[in-house]
Amino acid sequence: MAGRSNPWSLGNALRGMFAKPTIDENTWDDLETALITADFGPDISEAVIADLRERVQRYGTTDPRDLQLMLRELIEERLANYDPTLHLSERPAVILVIGVNGVGKTTTIGKFAKFLGNYGRSVVVGAADTFRAAAVEQVATWAERAGAAIVRPQQPGQDPASVAFQTVEYAKRTGTEMVIIDTAGRLHTKGGLMDELSKIRRVIEKQAPIAEVLLVLDATTGQNGLAQAQAFIEHAGVTGLVLTKLDGSAKGGFVLNVQEKTGIPIKLIGQGERIGDLTGFTPHVFAQNLVG
Ligand code: GDP
Ligand code: GDP
Ligand code: MG
Numbered sequence: 001m002a003g004r005s006n007p008w009s010l011g012n013a014l015r016g017m018f019a020k021p022t023i024d025e026n027t028w029d030d031l032e033t034a035l036i037t038a039d040f041g042p043d044i045s046e047a048v049i050a051d052l053r054e055r056v057q058r059y060g061t062t063d064p065r066d067l068q069l070m071l072r073e074l075i076e077e078r079l080a081n082y083d084p085t086l087h088l089s090e091r092p093a094v095i096l097v098i099g100v101n102g103v104g105k106t107t108t109i110g111k112f113a114k115f116l117g118n119y120g121r122s123v124v125v126g127a128a129d130t131f132r133a134a135a136v137e138q139v140a141t142w143a144e145r146a147g148a149a150i151v152r153p154q155q156p157g158q159d160p161a162s163v164a165f166q167t168v169e170y171a172k173r174t175g176t177e178m179v180i181i182d183t184a185g186r187l188h189t190k191g192g193l194m195d196e197l198s199k200i201r202r203v204i205e206k207q208a209p210i211a212e213v214l215l216v217l218d219a220t221t222g223q224n225g226l227a228q229a230q231a232f233i234e235h236a237g238v239t240g241l242v243l244t245k246l247d248g249s250a251k252g253g254f255v256l257n258v259q260e261k262t263g264i265p266i267k268l269i270g271q272g273e274r275i276g277d278l279t280g281f282t283p284h285v286f287a288q289n290l291v292g
Contacts, residue, residue, distance in 0.1 A: 008219075008252030010034055011292035014071075018064045023056060027064060031071075039222050040253030044260060048074060072291040078256055079283035082265035086240065086280075088116075090211050092171035094179045094204055096164075098197060098236055099216035100228050101185040104244035106135070108216055108270055109180050110142025111278035116178050123148035124174075126167030126181040128160040128200060139182045145275055149176060160184065160196055161203040168207045179208075187228070194235040201237065214267065216242045217258060219249040226261055233262055240267035247271040252290045 013034035017027055028049060035045035048071070055070050088095070095112075097105050106129070113123045125143040129135040130153045143150040151167040164181050171179045183200065186193060204210055215238040217225045232238055241264050243255060259266050266281045 006246075006252070006289050008038070008246055008249050008255075008290065009292055010038055010252060010290055013037065014068065014292065018068045020064050022062045023064055023067055027067070028053070031067075035253060037250075038253035039251035039257060041223075041257045041261070044078075044253070044257055048078075068291060072287050075256060075290060076283050076287035079259065079287060082259050082263075084240075084265050084267050084281040084283070086212060086267050088178065088211050090209055091177055092168065092179045092208055093177065093211040094168060094171075094181070094208050095212045095214060096181045096183065096197075096200065096204070096210055096236075097214050097216060097242075098183050098232055098238070099185055099242075100187050103185065103216045103218040103221075103225075104242075104270055105129075105185060105216045106139050106142060106182055107273065108214075108242050108244060108268070108278065109139060109182050110146050111270065111275055112268065113143060113146035113148040113178075113180060114275045115278055117147050121178050122176045123178040123180060124167055124171050124176045125150050126164050126179065127152045128163040128167070129182050129184040130156070130158050130160050130163060131184050131186065135182075135184070142275075148180075149174075161199045164200045165203045165207070168204055172207065194231060197232075197236050210237075212239045212267075213237050214240050214242050215264070216244055219243045219246045219251060219254050222251055222254055226258055229258075229262060233264065238262075238264055240265055242266075242268040242270065244270035247277070255286065255290075 017030045032045055032049055052070055097109055099105050116123050125148050127136045127139045136152055140150045151170050153163050167179055215232050217229055246269055269279055269281055271277050
């Protein structure tokens with residue numbers, strides 16, 4: 001993950017500015033443009049600049065390279081205000097994966113099952129997006145690739161809550177450590193979708209506490225994605241965010257923006273369509289790659 005190869009790195013936008021001999025008014029204008037363009041949002045951009053101006057003054061520096069270090073540090077500090085730790089100590093640890101259609105839920109589940117498998121955990125995936133047969137086949141293919149077990153609906157269109165129930169039941173019966181539940185994301189049934197998710201939660205909780213509710217967001221959708229997320233955050237007890245498609249996004253600032261706007265920690269990031277393209281979220285590493 002070298003800074004240069006990240007589409008979301010501020011590196012290119014900032015390079016000219018940090019190569020100048022001294023900090024001047026243009027530096028601040030250029031920095032503001034770079035932050036807004038990268039989707040930090042106007043309020044965070046303004047706060048970051050005010051804070052940096054203050055630090056630059058306090059340290060009495062005019063060197064743009066100091067400014068670069070301060071920017072990296074400040075972003076890291078702000079990112080680290082939220083705890084990215086996944087809480088998966090229950091047995092089984094039940095993880096519900098939610099979000100609107102197309103954001104990358106199913107793909108993330110495949111990658112996450114593999115990620116957990118790499119740590120020696122046994123995993124079962126529940127195909128609780130039962131509305132389309134193709135969705136069941138897609139998640140089953142990912143589970144197979146990841147070396148995870150799969151629990152499918154027994155009839156087409158089976159109640160998603162009942163598939164979730166049977167998946168947890170399978171895990172308890174077989175001693176499988178991790179349960180990951182795929183869900184539908186159809187927006188045209190928003191009210192219905194929230195009810196469906198509540199029902200899934202309620203039915204799972206009859207058997208086991210839910211360890212994590214991960215809301216998947218597509219990083220390329222920016223503010224729209226954030227608006228779509230609100231309903232899930234209000235109704236579904238979200239414990240962590242997964243940002244996908246960062247590989248196709250120039251909007252690295254969205255990471256800070258989305259975390260501060262929702263108040264929910266980012267726990268995983270997806271940067272590609274292959275099974276290995278999922279990583280934990282580490283503020284230090286992210287800030288370094290973002291600022292360069
Ligand atoms: P779902 O409807 O939320 O389950 O979304 P899917 O998992 O079916 O993914 C929708 C599309 O996004 C698929 O074409 C995936 O390959 C693609 N996708 C998912 N995650 C990523 C990612 O991190 N990077 C890229 N480039 N594509 C992704
Ligand atoms: P209700 O639909 O409002 O009566 O809510 P319940 O909590 O009773 O159950 C919701 C759904 O979860 C049911 O329609 C079933 O599909 C599923 N469910 C609940 N309990 C069980 C169970 O013991 N076994 C199975 N397979 N599914 C269950
Ligand atoms: Mg899906």
